[in-house]
Amino acid sequence: MKSKWTDDKPRPYYAKYERVPVQNGQNWYEVYRLPGNVLGICEPNQFQEVNFFLIPGSERALLLDTGMGICPVKPLIEELCPGEVVVVNSHFHFDHIAGNHNFKAVYAFDDPYVRRVAAEGLPKEALGNQLEEIMFRYGYPEGFSPDSFRIPPYHMIPVQDGDVFDLGDRKLTVYHTPGHSHDGIMLFDEENRLLFTGDTFYPGALYAHFDNDEFGKFSMADYIASFERMSELIPRLDYLMCSHRDFTAPPVKLKEAANALKAIDAGEVLDERDVDEGHTYLEDGSRLCEALFDGFSVVYKKTV
Template sequence: MTKNSYKYIPDHSYSRFKHIRSEWFDIYEITKNRFIFFEPRHCEQAISNLVIGENYAALIDTGCGIGNLKDAVKMITDKSVIVINTHTHSDHIGNNRQFEDIAMLDHPLSRKISSEGVTHETLYSEILDESLIQKPWPQDFNPENLYLPPFEVTRWLKDGDFIDLGNVNLEVIVSPGEAPDHICLLDRNERMLFCGDILLKGPIWTHLEGGSLKDLLISYKKLLKYIDSFDYIMPSHNETYSDKSLLLKSIDGAEKVLSGQADYQLITDQWGKRLRKYDFGEFSILTLNIGSL
């Protein structure tokens, strides 16, 4: 989650792609069979990525749960859709309730969230508070009492699994740090790495429960082993894509923070939590305000 991205002003990466508008989502055609569904009126600036294979389409994350994502996806493909969640923060599973085929990492946290859902109170605080969105709400959407019901996971993933979409394989790379159940997905066909929340233009969160900057650095170094297999980093927030050099810059930043060589500012987030913000220009790293990370 990247609430501090509310004031993030996207650069012009969107304007270079064909744009299709739906009621809530701005849809962009990145390549012939790769699309993004962007939520510009929510402070999360969430992105769900669609990867279309010959037999199936994969929807990587389902955003904040406000607009009708299923209908928006139907505007692009009639293939059956498998949802793959990069992790279980609320802004990545918001529309899981609309889909029947769902894959996520086999991890105690994802087992818990899928079996319990997310309460209205949590959603209200994290997603639905009116300070977080630009109205109007979509037609047919009522935020009152909205919650995420439990959902069935049809495929539990593990590190190194491949999800075969027909001529496109997505490889699962377990990558904790921002969330303990976080995965990335490698698409060798289009040389894209779908990286959820761990490589972003904007703030990288390590301060939520289960987050760890040390784990994040380990995950970054693991991704480095695949660097010859991708050129583009496809995040779940803010920008359509980044060059893979962002991985090298992020490793350098994380190492500087962990070794005490980086300066920080103390900030207060929207929930009143004091955090350290280590600013590296195009991205920043947020940590708890404690001596040892």
């Protein structure tokens, strides 16, 4: 049985980018050369379709997120960048942190949820249905055992809004963007006109409903405020660098997403549908629905 999300074909948007041949992709990771001298790493054969980014500088590189941990990620990163690598999390959700334990330390926003997960790790049960075989495009990869899977603890170094990662000839500024999760951050590369958005925005289903220990507590007011704040950067951006599905999106989507959330908050959504089972996680799917917009959607809780 196949999951509804897969059609056995590569996503057409990957054709926009130059694929980088690697020895340590393990038939799981794919690497692409992106605008602004960035390497995008994706896991296209699992429902989450996670992206993370290796951002090189003259003195060190920055790795934004470490993926789902389905296959070892460190050999790939060492192949792509044999020098110093600073690891940063966009937020603490499972699909962005599962490779953290492979690195000496990971920078993340200072938040109680983050501290707990960093100290304790996560059991496989915290992933809900995401380890079921139906969530994998071609079944489980060789050597992967869902029964023994867990996310180990890792050493977290806290960061705050306004902190700057200096890579030598490249600087990335931290913007705290709560909403999807309270600890969410974006990284602004002003010189290269890039904004790394984490899960605050990407061209897919945005989650605006979490309220549990595994994913934190969602805030509509915070989410709207984050989009409004980041929309001020639109004139200074060429690309949004996104952590799911297509690697890039037009900067104007920040303002469109703000307007979408405002419409949901006001009960003015015109185009919605029942939510796909893959989006339900640990919450009651019957209480969720999905509002459709131009190039993205929002999963949220029904009010009645």
